Amino acid sequence: MNEHAQAKGMATPRAQSAAVPQYMPGFGNDFETEALPDALPQGMNSPQKVNYGLYGEQLSGTAFTAPSHQNERTWCYRIRPSVRHQGRFERIELPYWKSAPHMPQDVTSLGQYRWDPVPQGDAPLTWLTGMRTMTTAGDVNTQSGMASHIYLVTESMVDAYFYSADGEMLVVPQEGRLRFSTELGIIDVAPQEIALIPRGLVYRVEVLEGPCRGFVCENYGQKFELPGRGPIGANCMANRRDFKTPVAAFEDREVPSTITVKWCGQFHQSDIGQSPLDVVAWHGNYAPCKYDLRNYCPVGSILFDHPDPSIYTVLTAPSGVEGTANIDFVLFRDRWNVAEDTFRPPWYHKNVMSELMGNIHGQYDAKPQGFVPGGMSLHNCMLPHGPDRNAFEGASNAELGPQKLENTMSFMFETRFPQHLTEFAAKEAPLQDDYVDCWDGLEKKFDGTPGKK
């Protein structure tokens, strides 16, 4: 066994004790990193022979001809080429991991839904067996849309590896700590952080501190990118430097192992004789990263009114229609509320986009009760929603001084496509049957006479 990690420029290779992964700052940079000195070819991608007897291989995350500001690819220098990290595939079933289009006949998705946290059961579950799809949207075959999942993970993947051809995975931990050992390096994540694992990248997921629960947005479409800030300018919201990409780390380990591939919603597995995480050096801009959501700098209303929640967009995955995302990842974190003479919580509304929310920690202002950490809600395309009765009464009558919203972190996966519940979401997960009752009691106040009531 031989595991190494080294940032370029370090004097000596350091053993990857894996205690503290190292990262490089930036989002979508052209990174370069090598775990052994001079492993990375300079000035060219495909020398006749690569140092250390490594194989050169390109991982393309966009079409070869994508415009240069979107073009993403990474050159890997590895012990074996990827074609040696798979053999004959056999179909396997992971029945709880669904892909769009998936519309079970006896499940309706027209409604407002909210779930308590999916409990950790007694069964040992890995990243693969513990993935529970809640909703699907769009179509994996046309590389548009998404799926939302809850993961419940108690066990590390041992000599087992995975990659998805279907999409990028945005991982939002809510409980426990996970390690993603990937072809391009190692990422550790904890609650209030996120990880982005690109389509096609091979990895293994280990439990650092369990049990683990969290949310995943599987993005079938174009990759997540930072939103344009428009008149906000060059700073605030999510800043590029706060994203962290791991330095190269490789394993030279020959043990019977498996590799599982998700491809057009199906799962196939193959036996292999070694770890596929054997990239000794790489350069490029198609790479995994992590981000600490506490670095997100919210910009908001400083005089009156409640702006659209798009001001809190951390990442956006374009759909091809300008301004209409395949997915927006939106963060509601602690912040100051200062708007004058304003109903401060989210307004009542219907939205062409469908809104899947999850609570990472604390209390959400529009739903002081019932939307708890680990819980989720879905307000589908054109389904009305807004503050519950208590939130409405409280906010309509509150003394409006500057107020700090504290102890709060929720997020939204907002997609242009309607989201369809899985059977798991409709029948097994702890769906709150009485959710719609939260708006009961929002009585008519109108009596035909002017004046604020």
Ligand SMILES: O=C(O)Cc1cc(O)ccc1O
């Ligand atoms: O529905 C929600 O709670 C999410 C949301 C928040 C907000 O501030 C404005 C609109 C919106 O959909």
Ligand SMILES: [Fe+2]
């Ligand atoms: Fe909403």
